[in-house]
Amino acid sequence: MNYIRFSALIFTFILFFSAISNGQKKYSETYRNQFHFSIPENKLGSPLNISCNDSIYRLLYQHNPFNLVNAYIHTGQATSDDLLHWKHDRIIWQQPENAADSMNLAPWWGSIAKNGITQIAWITRWDSGIFYIPFNKSGQPEKEHSTSGTEKLKHSEPFVFWHDESQKWIMIAYERPEKMMYVLNSGNGIDWNETQSFAYNYGFPQLIELKVENKPDTKKWILVSEGGKFVAGEFNGSTFEYSGQPLTFNQGNNIGGSIILNQGKNKKPIIISEIKSKQQADLPSNGNFSFPAEVTLYKTEGELQLKLNPISSISTLFSKSYSWNDEKVYPGISKNLIRRVKGEELHIKGSIQNVNSDLFGFLFRTNRGKKGNEISFNLKKNLITFLNKQIPFEIINNEVSFEILLDRSVIEVYINNGQYVFSESISPLPEAREHYITTSGGEIIIKDLQIHRLESIWK
Numbered sequence: 106m107n108y109i110r111f112s113a114l115i116f117t118f119i120l121f122f123s124a125i126s127n128g129q130k131k132y133s134e135t136y137r138n139q140f141h142f143s144i145p146e147n148k149l150g151s152p153l154n155i156s157c158n159d160s161i162y163r164l165l166y167q168h169n170p171f172n173l174v175n176a177y178i179h180t181g182q183a184t185s186d187d188l189l190h191w192k193h194d195r196i197i198w199q200q201p202e203n204a205a206d207s208m209n210l211a212p213w214w215g216s217i218a219k220n221g222i223t224q225i226a227w228i229t230r231w232d233s234g235i236f237y238i239p240f241n242k243s244g245q246p247e248k249e250h251s252t253s254g255t256e257k258l259k260h261s262e263p264f265v266f267w268h269d270e271s272q273k274w275i276m277i278a279y280e281r282p283e284k285m286m287y288v289l290n291s292g293n294g295i296d297w298n299e300t301q302s303f304a305y306n307y308g309f310p311q312l313i314e315l316k317v318e319n320k321p322d323t324k325k326w327i328l329v330s331e332g333g334k335f336v337a338g339e340f341n342g343s344t345f346e347y348s349g350q351p352l353t354f355n356q357g358n359n360i361g362g363s364i365i366l367n368q369g370k371n372k373k374p375i376i377i378s379e380i381k382s383k384q385q386a387d388l389p390s391n392g393n394f395s396f397p398a399e400v401t402l403y404k405t406e407g408e409l410q411l412k413l414n415p416i417s418s419i420s421t422l423f424s425k426s427y428s429w430n431d432e433k434v435y436p437g438i439s440k441n442l443i444r445r446v447k448g449e450e451l452h453i454k455g456s457i458q459n460v461n462s463d464l465f466g467f468l469f470r471t472n473r474g475k476k477g478n479e480i481s482f483n484l485k486k487n488l489i490t491f492l493n494k495q496i497p498f499e500i501i502n503n504e505v506s507f508e509i510l511l512d513r514s515v516i517e518v519y520i521n522n523g524q525y526v527f528s529e530s531i532s533p534l535p536e537a538r539e540h541y542i543t544t545s546g547g548e549i550i551i552k553d554l555q556i557h558r559l560e561s562i563w564k
Contacts, residue, residue, distance in 0.1 A: 132563035135535050136385035138512040139450045139561040140422055142191055142377070142394040144181065148173050149392030151309050151331070151362030151379045153180065154217045158244075162188055162366075164377070166394075167214065170196065173384060173391045176207035180215075180228070187418060188375065188397045190562045197246060198228060208232070213262070214309065214362075218274070220267040225294050227252070227265045227276065234259050235278070237295045254289065254297035261287075262362075264311045265294070271342030277328070279308040286310065288345060300343040307334045307351060309362030314340070315374065315402040317409070325402060325409060333360040333378065333526075337402075337409045354411035355395075356496055357528040365400060373399040376413060382530035385514055393515055395528045412523035415510060419452060423557040429455075432551040434465075434544050441541045442551060448538065448558050453509040455554035459484060459500065463546030466490070469511055470533035471541065478531050480509070480518055481543070491518060491527040498525065504552070 131145050142164075143149060150167025157163075161184055168181035180198040183191045198212035208231045215228030215235075226238040226246060235258055236249040255261075255278070263278040273290040276297060280287065288301035307330035317323040326340040328347065333355030338347030355363075361379030368374060378395040385391075398413040427446055434442050449470070457465065464483045471477025481490045482498065482505060489498040501521070510517040518527045542551070 132561065134385075134387045134389075136388050136514040136532070137563075138393055138515050139563065140189070140419075140510075140559050141380075141396055141512050141515050142183070143392065144168060144193060144390050146389050147171060147391070148175065149181075149379075149390060149394075150175065150178065151214065152364045152377055152394060153215055155364050155366045155375070155377060156217060156219075157366060157368070161186055164191070165197070165217070168196065176211075178208070178211040178213055178231070180212050187421075188416060189418060189422065213260070215262075216264045216266075216311075218265045218267055220274075225265075227263050227294070229258070229261050229263060229278075232259055235261065235263050235276075250295060252295050252297055254291075254299065258287065262308050262310060266312070268342050273342065275312070275342070277310050277312045277345070279305065279310050279330070281308050288343070290343065301345065305330070307331050311363070311365055312340065312345065313365055313367055313374070315367075315400070317404050318401045320404055323404075327402065327411070329354075329363055329365060329376075329411075331360070331362045331379075333357060333363065333528075335411055352408075352410070354413060355526045355528055356491065356494065357526075358494060359530060360395075360528060373401060375416065376400045378528065380515060380528050380530055382514065383532065385532060393530065395515075396510055396517060398519075398523075398526075401523070410524065413526045414519055414523040415508060415517075419510075419559075420557075422559045422562070423452065424560050425558045427556045429551050429554045432554075433460075434542055434549050434551060436462075436544050436546065436548075441543075443540055443542055443554075443556065446540055446556050449511070449513045450559040450561070451509075451511040451540075452557045452559055453511065453554070454507070456504055456506040456552045458504045458550040458552050459547075460549060461547030462544045462549050465542075465544040465549045467509070468541040468543055469509075469516065470531065470537045471539050472534070472537045473539065476534075477537070477539075477541070478516055478533065480527075489520070489525060492516075492529055492531070494527075496525070 148169035153165040164183045169177045171177045179196045182194045185191045200211040204210045211231045212228045213231045217226045224240040235252045235255045238246045261278040261280045265276045268275045274294045276289040278287045286305040289297040289299050291297045309331040311329045325337045329335045334351040336347040359381035363378040366375045380393045397416045401412045403410045466481030468477035488495045508519040
């Protein structure tokens, strides 16, 4: 069995790197997203870590190099100089050949942190616990060391960072079978002391301090977790205190883990999330990441919100463009304003003013208005509908702004400057390439609308 797995791994490495050298062939499948991150072969899981050194971004992620199931977890690495075009480098941590089963000792999840020039990783090997891994001067991981004080955390997701105020390493770890979150601290990164534990329903945690954009000199600690969830509170180096239920920053039904790169005071943080998906018909891989988005923390009516907006460098992918201003749209498919726009990879941005419509929105990747992917605003019921999911929504000043990213099998929608965000996988028919703006019960005005076709990041 071990020989078979080893041979399969070697074969996978060959496929992995041949896919890199033949990137356009590998990435031209019908349902292969053209500007969202994916891997050439097999199963992509949650992102683990994103960092930036010498203007090179390094992204770590869960990866099963053998098949398309959630097992045999390894840690893959990709690099980029612009957060758009990615090179799949290598697998940096893998499951030992003599593992007892498909998950035993797998490097399930972890994080990398820095204190000055010192760079260290902490990973959980499933069934065995959390390991400390220093990096050498050339940036390569060295020998793994067992940690102490973490013995109960054998199936956890640890996130670690250096806390300047306490001059200690801080770990927040989610023990998945128990649905418990643990907070620990350490002076050396190996020996840990537990300082807090609390019940929590969402894993893949990241604890990060962000400034409140519309409250000068105010900062809050944000606990971000899977499912597009977060809570805001206070952290003193030992305990994280928050109140209320987790809030949602991404309304997609299939959001996995999320990671944030805090770029410092002059640049906004960047977030990337897992978008889980069903297996597409022609793909040798499964799984996608959301397009990188800037994160902003706002306080609105006494409640904190995380707003997301796609990074502006998406404009470097623009090719053919269309635009409209102050155009009236009336009920009826025959009145479709964007009928001449065809395509699978689009960036759509603008604003709509309601005149007397009851319901308006978009229908993407459809044939003559049938079985498309709907985004609509119901002004009678005060609801947004996105791919059959409904959430409360109230139009402000009779106008809605939007930014929409449409890829071959992913759609992402940002409404009202990222106040509402939806990311979801889709499976349109290959021949369904039409798009519609629709209104029912009355007219709307397209105040401004720009649609850009996007070039592939895999060329």
